Amino acid sequence: MIRVGLPYHLRNLARVDAEVQLQVDGPVTQRTVLNALEARYPMLAGTIRDHVTQQRRAFLRFFACGEDLSLQSPDAPLPEKVATGEEPFLIIGAIAGG
Amino acid sequence: MSRVRVLVGTRKGAFILTSDGKREKWEISGPHFAGWEIYHMKGSPVDPNRLYVSQTSGWFGQIIQRSDDGGKTWHQPGTKPGEPTTTPEGMPMGESNKFVYDTSPETGKPLTTHQWYDGTQHPWEFKRVWHIEPSLTDPNTVYAGVEDAALFRTTDGGQSWHELAGLRGHGTGPQWMPGAGGMGLHTILLDHQNPNRMYIAISAAGVFRTDDAGQSWKAVNQGLVSQFIPDPKAEVGHCVHRIAMHRSRPNVLFMQKHWDVMRSDNAGESWHEISGNLPTDFGFVVDVHAHEPNTIYVVPIKSDSEHFPPEGKLRVYRSRTGGNEWEALTKGLPQRDCYVDILRDAMAVDSLDDCGIYFGTTGGQVYASPNGGNSWKAIVHDLPAVLSVEVQTLK
Numbered sequence: 001m002i003r004v005g006l007p008y009h010l011r012n013l014a015r016v017d018a019e020v021q022l023q024v025d026g027p028v029t030q031r032t033v034l035n036a037l038e039a040r041y042p043m044l045a046g047t048i049r050d051h052v053t054q055q056r057r058a059f060l061r062f063f064a065c066g067e068d069l070s071l072q073s074p075d076a077p078l079p080e081k082v083a084t085g086e087e088p089f090l091i092i093g094a095i096a097g098g
Numbered sequence: 099m100s101r102v103r104v105l106v107g108t109r110k111g112a113f114i115l116t117s118d119g120k121r122e123k124w125e126i127s128g129p130h131f132a133g134w135e136i137y138h139m140k141g142s143p144v145d146p147n148r149l150y151v152s153q154t155s156g157w158f159g160q161i162i163q164r165s166d167d168g169g170k171t172w173h174q175p176g177t178k179p180g181e182p183t184t185t186p187e188g189m190p191m192g193e194s195n196k197f198v199y200d201t202s203p204e205t206g207k208p209l210t211t212h213q214w215y216d217g218t219q220h221p222w223e224f225k226r227v228w229h230i231e232p233s234l235t236d237p238n239t240v241y242a243g244v245e246d247a248a249l250f251r252t253t254d255g256g257q258s259w260h261e262l263a264g265l266r267g268h269g270t271g272p273q274w275m276p277g278a279g280g281m282g283l284h285t286i287l288l289d290h291q292n293p294n295r296m297y298i299a300i301s302a303a304g305v306f307r308t309d310d311a312g313q314s315w316k317a318v319n320q321g322l323v324s325q326f327i328p329d330p331k332a333e334v335g336h337c338v339h340r341i342a343m344h345r346s347r348p349n350v351l352f353m354q355k356h357w358d359v360m361r362s363d364n365a366g367e368s369w370h371e372i373s374g375n376l377p378t379d380f381g382f383v384v385d386v387h388a389h390e391p392n393t394i395y396v397v398p399i400k401s402d403s404e405h406f407p408p409e410g411k412l413r414v415y416r417s418r419t420g421g422n423e424w425e426a427l428t429k430g431l432p433q434r435d436c437y438v439d440i441l442r443d444a445m446a447v448d449s450l451d452d453c454g455i456y457f458g459t460t461g462g463q464v465y466a467s468p469n470g471g472n473s474w475k476a477i478v479h480d481l482p483a484v485l486s487v488e489v490q491t492l493k
Contacts, residue, residue: 007157009158013161045195047158060157060158
């Protein structure tokens with residue numbers, strides 16, 4: 001199972017408490033993980049990727065295994081530890097505050 | 099006994115204030131959708147327990163929430179969990195929070211550009227829903243005014259939204275431009291006597307009217323004068339902040355413009371100024387008494403550079419003559435050191451016998467007058483900045 005960490009507001013929107021776990025068939029990439037996430041929680045469609053362009057929203061970042069994966073291709077394989085569920089795929093909101 | 103439900107949208111969530119017809123004691127529920135910007139929430143005139151909410155975020159985009167029980171519970175009226183979110187071709191499906199401009203050849207209205215702050219042309223980009231206007235006859239039909247300015251409609255209770263592309267297809271889009279708050283379609287007025295007629299207003303483009311249920315639109319801005327555009331009397335480009343009408347007299351419109359309070363007696367065909375003796379004619383809100391079509395309310399704001407009441411005195415101004423002659427209403431309102439703003443969607447009226455007037459401030463107060471403005475009381479005073487106020491009178 002793939003583990004996905006969501007920012008506070010999206011956890012509220014999806015009505016989940018902590019990490020969500022998803023079944024992803026085939027290659028584990030940003031695109032396949034987000035597709036599975038939106039299929040399970042359709043209220044999240046459009047909140048992480050733009051509805052039309054499918055581009056990551058500007059104020060969100062993707063981290064995993066201590067790395068920033070935000071600028072990687074959405075079709076690049078995610079780290080093996082994410083694919084095996086050992087590490088979560090983290091969706092992080094940009095810092096707000098001063 | 100009648101009850102009143104006040105729907106308050108703020109920078110950090112939604113609040114619902116309820117009272118009996120006396121409007122003395124209030125119960126407050128919320129925050130709903132804590133942490134999100136609630137640009138607007140409004141109930142269906144046909145089914146008052148059907149509420150729609152525009153929930154937005156610069157991080158996460160646009161969400162539409164719906165309640166079928168007067169705000170006790172909420173849901174997003176889109177795709178059910180487990181159902182595919184894309185078509186077999188991989189295109190996103192019409193979820194409830196999806197607002198996509200219509201570029202289909204069938205409409206003949208391709209996506210144009212609009213004017214940017216610096217005068218260059220800029221592509222249309224959806225940002226958020228500013229205003230929700232439920233149909234007068236069908237709880238499942240709702241109009242949404244969005245930024246960048248366009249009009250959307252749902253006919254399935256918010257499950258999917260489709261643009262009424264004839265508005266952007268008016269042809270003047272390249273002359274529309276954003277105000278400081280963005281290029282929003284912020285006002286939607288439905289004609290209670292003519293189901294094919296409605297008015298919308300855009301900052302900064304002006305007022306448009308349709309007489310064929312949204313298929314085609316006419317700019318109705320003759321008489322407006324705006325010094326910040328090359329031709330101050332241009333057909334479009336005016337920063338209209340708000341328009342209002344009384345349901346019994348839909349051809350008479352009142353407008354708070356960037357500067358100037360205006361009136362039209364012919365469905366927007368021409369406008370004339372009614373600022374009269376106001377201390378300043380800049381402001382955002384304007385509304386009409388529920389039972390007196392010639393009694394109107396504005397809250398003057400010092401200037402376009404100083405968005406707070408003149409002299410630090412929060413004063414609602416009432417005209418019982420349809421404009422020009424105004425009286426200051428101050429009883430119960432702070433008359434010193436008050437520097438809040440009252441945003442364009444933050445005033446509403448109830449329809450009880452003694453008409454109640456309500457407005458919210460960027461300081462988090464919601465003031466109510468149960469007597470047409472004669473006296474005021476803050477029914478809540480420490481909310482986040484108030485973006486919108488709507489009122490439902492419940493039988």
